[in-house]
Amino acid sequence: MSEIRIENLHKSFGAHEVIRDISLTISEQEICIFVGPSGCGKSTLLRLIAGLEEATSGSIMIGGKDVTHLEPYDRKLSMVFQSYALYPHMNVRDNIAFALHTAKLPKDQIAxxxxxxxxxxxxxxxxxxRPNALSGGQRLRVAIGRxxxxxxxxxxxxxxxxxxxxALRADTRVEIATLHRSLNATSIYVTHDQTEAMTLADRIVVLxxxxxxQTGSPTELYDNPANVFVAQFLGSPKMNILNVQLGENVITIPGHKEIIFPAEAMPQDVQLGVRPEAISLVDPDQGQFTGVVKLNEYHGGSRTVVADIGVENLVTVQVPANQSPHIGEKIRLKCSIENFHIFQTNGQRFLTDSGKFLEAKLSDFDK
Amino acid sequence: MRRRMGPRWIVFAVAGFVLNFPILSTLMTAFKGPNEVNRNASLWVEAPTLENFATVLTISDRLNVYYYLWNSLSAVLIGAILPMVVAFPLAWPMVRRGYGRSILFPIIVNLRALPLIVFAIPLYMMYATLGLLDTHLGLGLILAIVNLPLTLMLLVNAIADLPIELEEAARMDGARTGGLLIRVVLPLCRPALITTFVFGFITAWNEFLFGLMLTTSEAVPMTVGASLFFATSGGGVQWGVASAVMIVAALPPLLLGLIMYRRITGSMVAGAVKG
Structure with missing residues (x-):
């Protein structure tokens, strides 16, 4: 098992630049997940590492060896394809043994x-x-076997x-996680599904x-997203983003009363991010802002309520299933300020002069 | 719910009869004696006889049907297999790398549009110089050229339809280009290869022009040989014998078609990709 290091990697198809200056290190035995919306270049990045595409510039090192211009096989990587790509004219045994045959291993070792x-x-x-006599899950297992x-x-x-x-996806996800633990293999995994990314990854690379x-562990990315894109991509339902004014020790949501938010920053327009599960329904005399229920979705264990809080702002709230406000009802919402994520208007996380994320100074608040 | 199948079968039967009338007529005539051929033009045979077949299948000092069949078979096998050997390694780089796609491919495919007679004079002179006149190899080579466009076209389409992931997977698993072609692409092209073989065989078997032009005695194919049976003893066409030789000549491609029919329609890539 080896460390994979990517340095200043670029890839263009004609004039279209698909991979722009990516540098990344995947440590030994780690399961690293590339995640992003379709067309973000995650599959291309994987194919570049595999050697199925040639890099326009930059380098790829596997176990300290520069493999940028090597043939796929010489990189000593295995790939499980989205379509599994099983050889339809061979039975499962020959499919699994294909690489061993090309490597000309002795028959008894192959067996x-x-x-x-x-x-x-x-x-x-x-x-x-033959592969056509197998179910989807079995085909995937053959591909993994290969x-x-x-x-x-x-x-x-x-x-x-x-x-x-x-249903099968959830089961297989657990199987892959188990398999990865038992093999302790360096793995790179591409997906567009944030649940897969959050549950499987040691490290997530959002593209x-x-x-x-952003790159980091699932908790790092979830708790401290570097920008609005990452914040909204991970987590379901996605994070609410509101355009608000940051004042002196207050935050103002347009159309609502000021919320006390002691922080070191000049007054300015910012974006406020709040996760749906960080907001709760409270009695009318408490809370910070009021909304009108637009939608109430039942998920079994919980409900997703979408409320209109005025000035074209919609807020998604995740509540226990027993709280079921009816559509059109006025509800009072509360979110503790330690769950606030502050972003600049350009979408980047708000950094204070000392380079830290802007957060409420709770010690001040307590006074 | 049961539909009334009667009317449908009547339509099928009428269509089948009309479309196959020439074949049926020839088949029936082959069983008629010389007198009956002139008298009775109907499909009904009054006094069936195998006399015509006996004449065809008996070796005379002038005509030998087995010899013609053998000549045809050897030339046709060259003419059907050689284009596959040439076209397969040509088709893969055309599809996957784009080599020759813009010039070579259209040129080869358009060979098919040319009337074959265009080749006649230069080919005859070339063959005369090379000593290929009246040989199995000579006839086989020109049949191969006749078959090449269709073979290439079918193989290009077949390879283009193969999921590229299969080839990528093989490359990840260490197959170099040669191994990739032989162990993955070739087996997956089997239905296309069988199809091209059957079509090539039938086209080559039915070829008459080059058989007539390029052979005289040693390599006369069945199509040309059959025509020699038509007038044996000077007194006009012997229709019964002519019909019998046509049936004999038609049997090999017919049998091949029947045996291979199921394989032509089968697909190899079922189960390769997706769940």
């Missing part, structure tokens, strides 16, 4: 390795079947779960327009 992979992936009963027999430097996964139905928006 041993295939048997081991089949055991791990519970494919023993299917070794003589990847693990090679004992690669790292695994690459290109949206492996996107062809499975929702947009071919650039890294």
């Amino acid at each position: 041993e390795k295939v048997a081991e992979a089949a055991r791990i992936l519970r494919l023993e009963d299917y070794l003589d079947r 990847a693990i027999v090679r004992e690669p430097a790292a695994f690459l996964f290109d949206e492996p779960l996107s062809n499975l139905d929702a 947009k327009d071919g650039q890294i928006m």
Whole structure:
């Protein structure tokens, strides 16, 4: 297993720049997830690492060795494709053994390795079947089997779960997590699904327009998003962003009373981010602002309430399922200020003069 | 709910009969004796006889049907297999790398649009110089050229339809271009190869012009040989014998078509991608 280091990587298709100056290090045994909306370049980045695309400039190092101009196989990586890409004319055994055959391993070693992979992936009963006689989940397991027999430097996964139905997807996600723990393999995993990213990742790389928006552990990204894009991309329902005025130790949501927010910053327009689960419904005499219920969605364990708080601002609130305001009802909302995320109007996280995120100084507030 | 199938079957039967009338007529005539051929033009045979087939299948000092069949078969196999051998390694780089897509591919495909007679005189002189006249190889080579455009076109389409991920997966798994072609692309092109073989075989088998022009005695194919049966003893056309030889000549491609029909329609890539 090896560390993968990417330095100043660029990739253009004609005049269209898909990857713009990406530098990134993926440590040994880590599962790193590239996540972003479609067209953000996450799959291209994976294919560049795999060697299926050639970089326009920059370098890729695997285990300290520069592989930028090497053929895919010589990079010693395995890839699980979105479509699985199983060879339809071969049975499961030959599919798994394909790379071992091309490496010209002795027959008994091949048989041993295939048997081991089949055991791990519970494919023993299917070794003589062709891929078209397998279910979607089994096909994915064959694709994973094909990847693990090679004992690669790292695994690459290109949206492996996107062809499975929702229930199977959740199960398989757990399986992949378990498998990763037992193999302890460096893995790069591409997905557009933020749930997959949050649950599987040691580290998440959020991409947009071919650039890294932020890198960090799921909790770091969730608790301290560097910009509005990351803040809204991770978490469901997504974070509320309101245009507000930051004054001296107050924040004003247009059309509402000032909220006391002691902080070191000049008065100016900012964007206020609040996660739906950080807002709660309270009695009319408490709370900070009032809204009119527009939508009330039932999710079983919880409800999502969308409230109109005036001046074209809608706020999404996640509440326990037993709180069910009816549509058109006036509700009172409360959010504690330690859950406020302050962004500049350009979408970047507000940094104070000392370079820290702008947050309420709760010690002052307590006085 | 059961539909009334009767009317439908009547339509099928009428269409089948009309479309196949020439074949049926030839088949029936082959079983008629020399006298009956002149008298009875109907499809009904009054006194069925195998006399015509016996004449065709008997080796005379002038005519040998087995020899013509053998000549056809050897030339046709060259003419059907050689284009696949040439076109397969040509089609893959055309599709995947774009080599020759803009000039070579249209030129080869447009060969098909040319009337073959255009080749006649230069080809004859070339063959005479090279000693290819009246040989199986000579006839096979020109049949291969006749078949090349269709073969290339079918293979280009077949390869373009293969999911690129399969080739990428093979490259990740260490297959170099040669191994990739032989172990992944070739097996997946099997239906297309079978289709081109059947079409190529039938086209080459039915070819008459070059058979007539380029052979004289050693390599005369079945199509040309059949025409020699038409007038054997000077006194006009022997329709019964002519019909019998046509049936014999038509059997090999017919059998091939029947055997391969199911394989032509099958698809190899089912189960390759998606769930």
